[in-house]
Amino acid sequence: MKFSQFKLLVDMMFTPDEQGGIKKCYDGVDVRQMHPLVLAYIGDAFFHLFVRTRLLSYEQAKVHALHAFSAQIVSAVWQHKAYLGIEPM
Template sequence: MKFAQYQILKEHALAACKAAGADFPAAKQLNPILLAYIGDVVFSMYIRLRLLPVSSHVRIVNDLGAKMVSAVYQCQAMTELKARLTPEEEAVFRRGRNAKSQVPKSASVYEYRMATAFEALLGYLFLEEQEQRLHELLDESFVIITERIQAAKKKED
């Protein structure tokens, strides 16, 4: 996207923000990358809140939190959770996994796509206000990721 196009789109978005009473778009109609963006925020907040009782040192909470929200560990969680998705959740998962985006060097293409699918699913559940299911998946993923980090640590030692 050229810078001029970016500026026009940004101005349009800012104008839309100023519109009073604007409704959220339907989650099913949102671009899966936008769902993943929302899901990333939801998951990051959840992880950081869960880590608060672990340590009073910000650096420890930040370092552990950054590791837990990485694409590598999100992929591992999604791989385990995938078999327990409803048909509606599977459709959101596939849309997120198949979304085209830049893949960072910190993860493989597969890991990044699975992490994007995971975040898109969380974003979808959040926007659809399916709080019970959202918390189920957040809790399960926290347990999976914690176990995987501990297993990796044991291999290092």
């Protein structure tokens, strides 16, 4: 990502609203009208949080290894492998 794109996103994230809070551009959007890639992005974030929580129940000292392993599990390749494993069910 170019720095200009990064700066634009940061500026948009912290734009104040009329009440002094943070402006929400997509508040009240119908989920059924959202682009599938946006839904996949949200799903990956939720799945990543789930995986990290599960891994922390087994190991807490090796954070770098946990990060690398959780990123691998959440990857599209591993999600595809998991899907193939449960597809027959």
